[in-house]
Amino acid sequence: xxxxxxxxxxxxxxxxxxxxxxxxxxxxxxxxxxxxxxxxxxxxxxxxxxxxxxxxxxxxxxxxxxxxxxxxxxxxxxxxxxxxxxxxxxxxxxxxxxxxxxxxxxxxxxxxxxxxxxxxxxxxxxxxxxxxxxxxxxxxxxxxxxxxxxxxxxxxxxxxxxxxxxxxxxxxxxxxxxxxxxxxxxxxxxxxxxxxxxxxxxxxxxxxxxxxxxxxxxxxxxxxxxxxxxxxxxxxxxxxxxxxxxxxxxxxxxxxxxxxxxxxxxxxxxxxxxxxxxxxxxxxxxxxxxxxxxxxxxxxxxxxxxxxxxxxxxxxxxxxxxxxxxxxxxxxxxxxxxxxxxxxxxxxxxxxxxxxxxxxxxxxxxxxxxxxxxxxxxxxxxxxxxxxxxxxxxxxxxxxxxxxxxxxxxxxxxxxxxxxxxxxxxxxxxxxxx
Numbered sequence: 001x002x003x004x005x006x007x008x009x010x011x012x013x014x015x016x017x018x019x020x021x022x023x024x025x026x027x028x029x030x031x032x033x034x035x036x037x038x039x040x041x042x043x044x045x046x047x048x049x050x051x052x053x054x055x056x057x058x059x060x061x062x063x064x065x066x067x068x069x070x071x072x073x074x075x076x077x078x079x080x081x082x083x084x085x086x087x088x089x090x091x092x093x094x095x096x097x098x099x100x101x102x103x104x105x106x107x108x109x110x111x112x113x114x115x116x117x118x119x120x121x122x123x124x125x126x127x128x129x130x131x132x133x134x135x136x137x138x139x140x141x142x143x144x145x146x147x148x149x150x151x152x153x154x155x156x157x158x159x160x161x162x163x164x165x166x167x168x169x170x171x172x173x174x175x176x177x178x179x180x181x182x183x184x185x186x187x188x189x190x191x192x193x194x195x196x197x198x199x200x201x202x203x204x205x206x207x208x209x210x211x212x213x214x215x216x217x218x219x220x221x222x223x224x225x226x227x228x229x230x231x232x233x234x235x236x237x238x239x240x241x242x243x244x245x246x247x248x249x250x251x252x253x254x255x256x257x258x259x260x261x262x263x264x265x266x267x268x269x270x271x272x273x274x275x276x277x278x279x280x281x282x283x284x285x286x287x288x289x290x291x292x293x294x295x296x297x298x299x300x301x302x303x304x305x306x307x308x309x310x311x312x313x314x315x316x317x318x319x320x321x322x323x324x325x326x327x328x329x330x331x332x333x334x335x336x337x338x339x340x341x342x343x344x345x346x347x348x349x350x351x352x353x354x355x356x357x358x359x360x361x362x363x364x365x366x367x368x369x370x371x372x373x374x375x376x377x378x379x380x381x382x383x384x385x386x387x388x389x390x391x392x393x394x395x396x397x398x399x400x401x402x403x404x405x406x407x408x409x410x411x412x413x414x415x416x417x418x419x420x421x422x423x424x425x426x427x428x429x430x431x432x433x434x
Contacts, residue, residue: 034059057087256281279309
């Protein structure tokens with residue numbers, strides 16, 4: 001009987017024969033998923049726990065048994081009147097005691113205050129949301145900083161339902177990748193999917209943490225202006241500089257780590273990072289330069305970034321493994337033919353003169369040395385559209401940068417699209433041909 005009608009009833013059961021059959025399906029299909037979602041949340045007695053799309057109340061019942069403390073509370077949200085009524089009957093005692101609140105509400109409109117929930121779970125639910133990103137943002141809003149969300153599903157069953165056209169009204173929302181991308185775009189971190197098994201049933205669990213310190217990028221986007229644009233290129237000891245540092249942490253870590261990885265650094269090499277910022281890339285590279293001959297050099301012309309990296313990398317500096325130079329790129333006091341590998345991230349568009357910068361880098365690189373540049377072109381284009389890059393002119397265009405490299409003696413110049421930790425980015429490779 002799988003059909004469009006059944007598919008819609010799965011997402012929004014009604015008081016009908018089909019709705020009754022769907023309820024029986026929930027009992028057979030979802031109990032293990034609900035119980036495991038609760039278990040994987042590691043609920044503590046005094047926490048505020050939220051279940052989304054609670055259905056008949058099996059997950060609510062499992063969670064309620066763990067909230068032993070008077071402070072512990074449970075909230076359930078479902079937009080099906082039929083499911084709301086069923087769960088209300090099943091959980092009447094907990095409702096009367098004030099332990100449980102059931103809300104008949106759409107996910108996006110749920111009347112829950114910001115930063116309420118310590119744990120959130122849902123089961124076989126997200127693929128029925130009309131808008132994954134809107135749903136993910138609504139959940140992120142009501143979760144406390146660092147709160148955990150667990151999602152359980154049986155992917156084999158969902159794929160089978162999709163093949164039988166039951167999920168057609170969901171579009172591609174049923175795919176875990178689409179859901180996880182929506183979570184990442186909404187401020188969640190530590191997003192991962194694990195294969196699990198319980199009571200002879202194979203299922204998947206998706207974990208996500210509501211990171212709100214990282215989500216400060218929203219604040220930065222709201223205040224993007226010429227001042228912020230200049231601070232991105234040359235952070236200072238100021239409120240804006242501090243916000244930019246937080247932005248670097250959220251935005252650049254994946255780029256820095258991948259630039260280091262793509263350099264294929266060997267233990268005995270001399271490695272140079274340009275525009276090192278707070279030191280995330282330096283930290284990643286230093287772990288690879290194991291040999292006594294291996295050295296690391298960092299160059300930045302922001303005193304604020306130089307000081308931050310100096311504190312972060314104090315041990316490596318004291319050991320003589322790392323040298324930090326407070327210098328303009330063109331004037332950097334490094335001998336010719338020094339570096340085996342060079343990398344930089346979100347950097348070139350702040351150079352005053354692309355060709356002069358490219359020539360300065362080429363000078364300090366050994367013949368055949370590799371340089372890797374990483375950036376998120378979509379973010380740069382967005383910043384340009386918001387006038388943040390106006391002081392850079394056209395320097396932000398990868399084509400302008402690559403032309404400057406070619407004019408300065410680099411060869412094998414290419415740009416590749418890459419992806420890591422749900423983030424799409426670009427990597428530009430160039431070899432110093434001498």
